[in-house]
Amino acid sequence: MELVKRREDCCGCRTCEQVCPKGAITMVPDQAGFLYPQIDDSKCINCGLCLKKCAFQSGYPMRKEYEPFYGYGGRHKKESVYSHSRSGGVFVAMSDVILQKQGIVYGADFDETEGFYKVSHRMAQTSEERDRLCKSKYVQSDLKDSFSKIKTQLEAGKVVLFTGTGCQVGALHQFLGKEYENLYTIDIVCHGTPSPKLWKEFLKMREKEFHGKVTNVEFRDKKKKGWKKHFETIWINGKPYTSRIYAKICFGSARPSCYECKYANQNRVGDITIADFWGHENAIGEKWDDDKGISLVLVNNAHGMELWNTAKEDMDYVDVTGYPFRHSNMKAPTKRKPDYVEFDNELSNKGMKYIAKKYAEYTPQNYWIAKIKKKFAKKG
Structure with missing residues (x-):
């Protein structure tokens, strides 16, 4: 079984490792620290499930229903929130909706096993745990066994919010293989995942x-x-x-797949897409132009709109639907x-x-x- 022919065809999401029925796949770091699958031929039964579930090999499910996007620019009503966030605090508003339902939020945090040296995805069930997932982290996050945990939690009826890069969100939906009404996903407009x-x-x-x-x-x-x-x-x-x-x-030093990113376009994979609102001055004038952060929110489907309609109660926002967003990574991958x-x-x-x-x-x-x-x- 040959799973990855080129380094550019793998984002390190661990889906293949998680779905292998024989535990034949392990993730091994290359010289830059990026994880790639390694197959133990003595365990592999050539079932092909790893290839079938790989979003890079088989394509990824689009989430976008609305054309054009429903777009909003804004920030949290509480200064303490958007001051703690990297943009305008919209992640806090959305994750609060999930936590109020006794749900679970997934995002990137510093890995406790290696201090600040490593970033991994983890789950949060309280606002204190969620606050650790705020703020940008410019290094690739290790998803570990997040996908397997999320599937178990969804099957148990838990409401789950997963946030990550486009490839991570696309991989999660591919891993699950079906729609869950109790799952919400947010992808970020990503420049690439550094080493x-x-x-x-x-x-x-x-x-x-x-x-x-x-x-x-x-x-x-x-x-x-x-x-x-x-x-x-x-x-x-x-x-x-x-x-x-x-x-x-x-x-x-981004991952090789980032320079050929299949997700750097407007066919978004999350129910909602968020980003810094660069170019906001042309869309909303001088409103909030105090250099403290403004979030861009793109609602991609009805499921995302359901979440946004509740979260926006904690936001000051302006409708910017139809604005030609200038984010280059919504048009093409970052060039090395x-x-x-x-x-x-x-x-x-x-x-x-x-x-x-x-x-x-x-x-x-x-x-x-x-x-x-x-x-x-x-x-x-």
Whole structure:
């Protein structure tokens, strides 16, 4: 059985592993930390179920019913919510609907088994657990056994909300193989999923540089630099360090399938699609133009509209249906820069310091020189 002929034909969703009746498939990381299936020939019975259930091999079910989208721009009515979120807090409004029904919410969080080094999908059943799923995490999330758990929970009558990238949402629907009225899915407009190894090596570099351990992470710290700028803040032993090192390089290390993404189009796979509302000023004028975040909500079908109609009670919003959304990844996949072709090999063979210097023009000396200049500029 040959499951993956090209690395570009696998998103690492673990569907094949989860559906194999003989447990013949395990997921193994490549040099960049991306997971790929490995088949144990001694266990494989060539049933073909892995190929049948692979959304990349057999196509994925579209969720979009409405043409054009029902589109909305807005943010949560509570400042404490949208300040904690990366955009306007719409995920909180929607997940609150599910939690109020004693349902279960799935999303990406830092993996407790590896601290801040790894991101995995997990379930939340309380608002406190859900809050850990908020905020952008620019590294591919390991789905682990989420799909199998979700199927069991759906069959038991639980209401479930799953959020993830387009490939993850498409894979879930393909894995389940049928519609569930108690399942809601939200896909995000995705630029690509950066390398788990890159993220881990980046944190290790910062820990070594500042002589401590990572105690917190903000991939996009809008409290320091605003919503429109992309700066990450890493806390080492409780002290924050803000930079654009990771922001400059992360999308150059995306999974190979991301550069040929089958989901980077307007045929969305989730009941609802959410994103930062870039270009909002042309759609809604200066409303909320305070650099604190605005969410874009695209409702793709009647099932999604059911969820939105309840969630919007907690939102201030404007109808932008018919607006020509400028998000490039709703039109085409992210293009890999020509100079990033050797990126993964360089990371493995030359290390993170080399990567940071070559692609982000960063050295520790540059960092401290900039800090000193900034300090004296303030005094002057």
